[in-house]
Amino acid sequence: MSGHVFVVGADLRRLVCDDVLVPTDRSLRVSTGWRELLPADLVVNEDDAGLCLDLGWDSDERVRAVPGDEPRRLWLVDTVDDGERDSDDALPWLLDGAREALAAVARREVTTPVHGRARRLVALPALGTGWGAAAGRRGTLLQQLLPVLRVAAAEHGFDVALVLHGPSDLAAAQRVRRGGEDTWDLPQHLRDLADDLGERARRGQLAAFVGAGVSAAAGLPTWEQLLTELAEQSGLDGGLRKGLARLPAQDAAALLARELGREQLESYVEERFGPTRYALAHALIADLPVQEFVTTNYDPLVELAAADIGRDLSVLPFDDAEPGRPWLLKLHGDAAHPESIVLTREEYLQFGDSRAALAGVLHSLLLTRHVLFVGTSMQDDDLIRIAHQVRTAIQAPGAAPRRRSGTVLALREDPARARLWEQDVETVAMSPADTPAAEAARLLEVLLDLIGCLSTPPTGYLLDPAYRGLLNEEERALAEALGAVEQAMPAETGTSATGEVAALLRRLGSPACGGGREPAPADGATDVEDDRLQRQRPG
Structure with a gap:
């Protein structure tokens, strides 16, 4: 079966994948950002040009597996032209x-993909787009690389994630996909x-609710698995542990909290999550x-995922919400603040009182946005309580009929649960009821990928010079006109009008105003940084 090519903004060092x-x-040589993924004894030297690895090439090969015992395998790929080729051949x-590397990856047998994923996931950056063979030709590279990745995914049956960093890179790649x-x-x-x-998101009408099923794909426990782990920590005898499974989850958590003590429970959650x-x-x-x-x-x-593409989220209620800044509400607490976690029956009962303001935020979203529930x-x-309260509010006497407040992306068909919630949200299943959960979860990822593209x-x-080749005649004329505005912008945005114009230019990919491809961090594991370092290599 054919694999799928995902396009995603992320940091390759922190994305769960197999290769x-x-x-x-x-x-x-590789950039210093890859240090945390490399075996320590493999790095023989470090200087301003990056990390020198104690490896060698066999003849004219261009792909080399990095030795090691980690389930995730790294593959070195030669992306820097030696200068002997002209631009048409580079x-x-x-x-x-890229083809050679993906073929080599396919020859490594992976019987169980990471965290039970249905398909093996192979991740790569936009190869060679710094000072490598695609330097200054990012648009052309994306137009030609994406078909290569699709052919490899179809031939080898694994999924591929093309991982990009800056907003202009993502926007350009999605345009290529929409037109291809x-x-x-x-x-x-x-x-x-x-x-x-996708249309709701473009219009600013969409909010996202993220459940435990999403984090399960990163190896974190679901609610039921967490209780099992806590039971193992508690030292309860066999009879009590067997009875624990028959209790409602919140009551089981209350008993475990009593046995472990609140301090040990918080410490475990802080470390585990x-x-x-x-x-x-x-x-x-x-x-x-x-x-x-x-x-x-x-x-x-x-x-973390948002920060890796330059989106700094305010985490509520621990941070202040700021105008124009996206935010994330931690409805049941945060492992970084273990005293805030909601786990036991008593804490759930207290939620309606001491945490009413947090519930009110979700009330507001269900009334003013379309909420996408995932996982x-x-x-x-x-x-359930919040949905009931919103339903009661919008069904008040004299109120006009209201649309449903959101969409639940369910893995498999469950007609009874869909009917239960039909007054509040639309439930859309990825697969029939007999589909393996991992396959349904993968289909959910493909759907999210399409929503992101659209x-x-x-x-x-538009204003990123690296993507000038993607523009049509009308867009080039517009980019040139806006280029004059770029040149006229003062170094400091002293007035609100100047700030508004600068923000617009940033959204259009202007490097001069801080938009487009964000500069890689000093230790960033990005292809841009890697190729820039390699230009300084000896010889």
Whole structure:
């Protein structure tokens, strides 16, 4: 079966996947950002040009597996042209390297993809787009690289994630996909749903609710699994542990909290749900042009995924909400603030009193936005209470008939649960009831990928010179006119009018105003940084 090519904004070092392609050159240098993924004894030297690895090439090979015992395998790919090729030959040479690398990856047997994913996931950056063979030709590279990745995914059966960093890169890649071959293997009703949700996101009408199912793809426990883990920690005898399974979840949590003590419980949650690698779904959701996020999860993975593409989320109620800044509401607490977590029956009962303001935020979203629920079974008592309160409010005497407040993306068909919630939200299943959960979860990722493609603003690269080749005649004329505005912009935005214009230019990809491709951090594992370092290589 054919794999799928995802386009996502993320940091390759923190994305959960099975294989990563790492750009290098003939001297086998990589940027310092890859250090945390490399075996320590493999790095023999570090200087301003990056890390020198204790490896060598065999003859004319361009792909080299990094040795190690980690389940995630790194593959070094030579992306830096030696200068002997002219510009017409350099890009085909680079694409040949990508094909060779993906073929080598396919020869490694992976029987169980990471965290039970249905398909193996191979991730790579936009190879060679710094000082490599595609330097200054990012638009042309994307137009030619994406078909290469699609052919490899179809031939080898694994999924591929093209991981990009800056907003202009994402906008350009999504334009290429929208104008190219249709590669989303989705039934028509899911395509129609993606059109609707993509349009809502573009208009600023969409909010996102992230449940525990999303974080399960990153290896974190669901509610039931967490209780099992806590039971193992508690030291309860066999009889009590067997009875624990028959209690409602919140009551089981209350008993475990009593046995463990609140301090030990908080310590366990803080450690178990601390920063870790985020799943593909986290990154796809964080990429959406959404300003309001809500989660019942304790982990920081949504905000980490957002930060890696330059979206600094205010985490409520711990941070101040700021005008124009996107935010994430932690409805049941945050592992970074373990005293805030909601777990036991008593804490759920207190939620309606001491945390009424937090519930009010979700009330507001359900009344004023269309909320996309991902990774939740909709069985949480707080969600049920909040939905009931909103339903009561909009069905008040004299109130006009209201639309449903959101869409639940369910993995598999469950007609009874869909009927239960039909007054409040539309439930859309990815697959029939007998579909394996991992396959349904993968289909959900494909749907999120399509929503992201359709919702990405089409002008985010207009003023980025690296993508001038993607523009049509009308767009080039507009870019030239706006270029004059760029030149006229003062160095300091002293007035509100200047700030508004600067913000517009940033959204259009202007490097002069801080838009487009964001500069890689000093230790960033990005292809741009990697190739710039390699230009300084000896010889």
